[in-house]
Amino acid sequence: TEACLGAIEAASALNAFVHKTPESALEQAKAADARIKAGETDDLLGIPLGIKDLYCTLDEPSQAASRILDGFRPKYESTVTSQLKVGGAVSLGKLNMDEFAMGSSNETSVYGPAVNPWKIDDRELTPGGSSGGSASAVAASLCLGATGTDTGGSIRQPAAFTGITGLKPTYGRCSRWGIIAFASSLDQAGPMAKDVRDCAIMLNGMAGYDPLDSTSAEVDLPDFEAALTGDIRGKTIGIPREYRMEGMPEEIEALWAEGRKMLEDAGAKVVDISLPHTKYALPTYYVIAPAEASSNLARYDGVRFGHRAKLAQGDGIVDMYEKTRAEGFGAEVQRRVMVGTYVLSAGFYDAYYNRARKVRTLIKKDFEDVFADGVDAILTPATPSAAFGLGEMVNADPVQMYLNDVFTVTVNLAGLPGISVPAGQDRQGLPLGLQLIGRPWEEGDLLNTAYALE
Ligand code: GLN
DSSP: OHHHHHHHHHTGGGOOEEEEOHHHHHHHHHHHHHHHHTTOOOTTTTOEEEEETTBOOTTSOOOTTOGGGTTOOOSSOOHHHHHHHHTTOEEEEEEOOSGGGOOSSSTTOTTOOOOOSOOBTTBOBOOOSSSHHHHHHHHTTSSSEEEEEOSSSTTHHHHHHHTOEEEEOOTTSBOOTTBOOSSTTTOOEEEEESSHHHHHHHHHHHBOOOTTSTTOOOOOOOOTTTTOOOOOTTOEEEEEGGGSOTTOOHHHHHHHHHHHHHHHHTTOEEEEEOOGGGGGHHHHHHHHHHHHHHHHGGGOSSSSSSOOOOOOTTOOHHHHHHHHHHHHSOHHHHHHHHHHHHHHSTTTIIIIIIHHHHHHHHHHHHHHHHHHTTOOEEEEESOSSSOOBTTTTTTSOHHHHHHTTTTTHHHHHHTOOEEEEEEEEOTTSOEEEEEEEEOTTOHHHHHHHHHTTO
């Protein structure tokens, strides 16, 4: 913990930690030491972690990197962070992210962008998003692991951009209680760490049924670390042809082929598969996610939480809402709320939202079909490119940024587990990730397959 606290101070230019709790961290570390001396052996005891700002932590700023939650200090702790703390993990503080987890570059944060520890010459790169602070902090060894959340790729894409490992568990595996909601049918908490084993250990601490989250699943909770045997002989891995995008950089193609070979060498059978509705995934996601976001974000009204605009003489309650939300939400969040309310409005509900929900079912069925045919996991690139420069995308058309999620959003729409593992470099030496998608509730198997790629 002391080493991490020192590293955090030395790396303040990364803007990864947005709220630091060094005194409390040292106290937690001492308490963990005492438990170890008393003979306890939990793997998480004394392990210093960073917590994404989307998680509510008791009496600490928990702002989802938004101005609208200025000054909000929850009187409760999220289930996931509370489980990690009970397990003996040490929290070093809160990590930077895109505002309300909307973005792929950590540039919509009220705290300013987090910076990728990887650089090309002097050019600063994004660590990806929305869990950009988590990725940057783990990659720079400011903490041994970090919590992330993944609604459309926000764990896997930043993991790929920073050369670390990130797992999005099956929807319902980790409790969403106390995690600030973005799109409730897609949001899922997950671990980000240096390697597969650390992710397995963290998932052991984070997962579990929680009666406080109605979508939390009452399913078996195996020991995920014990699943790491390294033996994947006889497993069937699918390569979906629809993920071979036109204009995909050669180095991504090469990485994918390399991953295929590694799995074959480890004794898996690799087959070509089809997920025919893949091309509809991005538009479907960018209808459903904003729709749910517009509903979830309606609660930020200037009354119940955080920021309230200064009002003029004669302003009424509607002025208060309007001014507060105009000041409190950044441009991307406002765009999502507008898109979301549009697709949910009476005249357009069937044409957009309901249509998207139907297509979502088809996307999910594509996966069910290949799993029913005996495929155990699916191998794809994690992202269509390596990390891009700060400012490069955020100043372009927003759709350019959305296109970055092309390989990751299908997993959330289908509720499946997905993992990104560092698997190579582009020609400039920047890290690239491969994604493995698994059967629902088979994170152990998925982690073990990912382990074979390390
Ligand atoms: N980039 C996606 C979005 O902006 C994913 C975000 C996420 O997974 N939280 O919606």
